[in-house]
Amino acid sequence: MKIAALLPHVEIFGGIRRYLEIGNELAKRGYYFVLFHPDGSKPGWLEFKGITKSFSSLGEEDFDIGLCSEYSILPYFEKLNATAKIFYFLLKGHKQEKETIKKNYFFLGNSEGLCRHLEKKYNISCSRAPGGVNPQFFFPAKERESERSEFIVLCYGRIYKQRKGIQHVIRAVEGLYKEYPRLKLVFFDSLVGEDRRDPRPMINTRVPYEFHLNLPQSKMAWLYSQGDIFVSAERRAGWSNTTAEAMACQIPVVCSRSGTRDFAFHNQTALVVPFPHPLFLRYQIKKLLKDEELRLRIARAGYEKMQKFSWSALADRLERILKELVKLN
Known part of the structure; x- marks a missing residue:
């Protein structure tokens, strides 16, 4: 399966981390995962195992799945050649939310609350794809001294x-x-x-x-x-x-x-x-x-x-969703 995702940049933001972690998990499973963003550089703050390309490369190859979460780069997302396109909602109540719902996309939401909001307000189907935490970086560290003033x-x-x-x-x-x-x-x-x-x-x-x-x-x-x-x-x-x-x-x-x-x-x-x-x-x-x-x-x-919310668990869920979309299309 060939998967492409579009981002506005690769700086330290929660929504960016999500795509880097998902890309790493899917790349480890043998999927071809390309991350498009304006200049195509690799992120400097977190290792990325997939491929990065610039927006200027859009349209040069075909993909089975396209993913995007950023409203400002939807014109670029339209240029992507993908059999199925998914808008992955990460934020509630954006001014372009209603307009985006009308597009011929499939929809994911990164939390139960956000999916409920979208389904109730727009009468759409929104698949649950919540976040995760990387235990390599986030774990119980050595305890601080019990006797301290602050x-x-x-x-x-x-x-x-x-x-x-x-x-x-x-x-x-x-x-x-x-x-x-x-x-x-x-x-x-x-x-x-x-x-x-x-x-x-x-x-x-x-x-x-x-x-x-x-x-x-x-x-x-x-x-x-x-x-x-x-x-x-x-x-x-x-x-x-x-x-x-x-x-x-x-x-x-x-x-x-x-x-x-x-x-x-x-x-x-x-x-x-x-x-x-x-x-x-x-x-x-x-x-x-x-x-x-x-x-x-x-x-x-x-x-x-x-412990139930690992990026591997999210990749499991996404893998099932993406395979179903490929079958449907």
Whole structure:
């Protein structure tokens, strides 16, 4: 089977990781997997076992399956010669969502919540193809010393993306800081995009904090192990990569429902807020602050849940879906 996927770039984004990991799994199984993006270079931050080509090569060969998730490059996707084309939804509520649904594509969604949204709103069929976590990079690292003065709240740091909800996490922790002065925030991100926008100047809080920037993948388990808890307040997410990664590193999680419905179950594998608002987040953070046994139980259950979400398991599911599409066409 010949499979092609189109991406807008190969920088450090969750949606990009998904395609690199899927491509690696399918290439290992002997499939011909080509990743097209503007300049055709190999990604520098994660090994890729498939083939990369530039958009200028589109139309030079035929494929059985074409995959795309990015609205801005749909004109290029139209140029791809593929027997069956799949739009793989990664984000809820994009302004081009309705227009894309009308195209002669098959549809995948990267989470249960996103697929339900699409099926209910547009009366379409959307196959479930949730995310995964690579245990080579995300695993329970060496435990920190039990006797320490700080209680660290770990949070993704791309604050200029409002839907990530970073400000809500900051406000929630600030609301607890007077009562719990040992609280500390730890953020992380990588510089991406043409402007390499730095999120650090946008962090404004009286809570002590540090910011890790451009860490290599080999340091991610270490990073997550620094946190006593991880907090996410995303909106419109398909699959919340950082929340899944924290759970895979056995860190207790407070999160919104957005992008986590497949693996975050309230008071079982995580503490889940009904809406990403500082008041709701603060209440759940305080519960974990006060109760070490709860932290340990949530962390263990979250870790066990994430063992079911490997990229290999996703490749198994995709393999079945793609083979059926090839038969139909």
